[in-house]
Amino acid sequence: MSVATARQTRSSGPARPKTNAGPVAKRDRGPLAPDDTASDLKTGTEKKQTGWFTCFAQKTAQLAGRPATFILATAVIVIWGITGPIFGYSDTWQLIINTGTTIVTFLMVFLIQHTQNRDSLAFQVKLDELIIAMQGARNKVAAAEDMCDADLEALHATFRERAAETLDTLEQRRATRVDR
Numbered sequence: 001m002s003v004a005t006a007r008q009t010r011s012s013g014p015a016r017p018k019t020n021a022g023p024v025a026k027r028d029r030g031p032l033a034p035d036d037t038a039s040d041l042k043t044g045t046e047k048k049q050t051g052w053f054t055c056f057a058q059k060t061a062q063l064a065g066r067p068a069t070f071i072l073a074t075a076v077i078v079i080w081g082i083t084g085p086i087f088g089y090s091d092t093w094q095l096i097i098n099t100g101t102t103i104v105t106f107l108m109v110f111l112i113q114h115t116q117n118r119d120s121l122a123f124q125v126k127l128d129e130l131i132i133a134m135q136g137a138r139n140k141v142a143a144a145e146d147m148c149d150a151d152l153e154a155l156h157a158t159f160r161e162r163a164a165e166t167l168d169t170l171e172q173r174r175a176t177r178v179d180r
Contacts, residue, residue, distance in 0.1 A: 054118065061115040064108060076100075 063069055080097050087093040128142040144152060 054114070057111040057114040058118075060108075060111045064112070 124145050131137045131142040132139055
């Protein structure tokens with residue numbers, strides 16, 4: 001759901017009950033209900049399958065973060081170190097570990113970055129939904145990730161000022177309570 005569509009649905013009043021009229025009715029009914037599914041977020045009727053690269057990247061990132069993977073990598077380094085005297089600490093022996101770690105690191109950077117970008121985007125969508133659904137919230141904040149740097153910094157400064165004012169108000173209230 002785009003921010004503009006969400007603004008329209010928010011201003012149109014309370015959420016309407018589900019109907020079987022198709023995707024258009026789902027888009028017009030307001031903020032997502034607790035029983036909404038990923039297919040409800042799309043204009044089509046079915047959830048689109050995740051691509052092979054996304055599945056591969058997510059599974060690889062999950063496996064890379066497990067203790068067993070760390071233990072396996074440590075075992076490879078220990079075995080490599082133990083074999084040093086056997087191979088006379090030759091250039092080939094050193095090249096094997098250097099090449100292996102470089103290749104693994106190079107490929108993992110792209111896989112993990114893909115997974116992180118996807119997670120970040122999903123997080124932004126969830127935050128946007130919360131901002132749009134809250135009464136009194138500024139909907140322009142929901143699209144903050146799309147602002148230019150200057151606008152984003154100005155918005156940040158505004159919210160820092162508001163936070164400082166709120167903190168001052170809280171401290172005044174606490175001081176008033178203590179004085180009583």
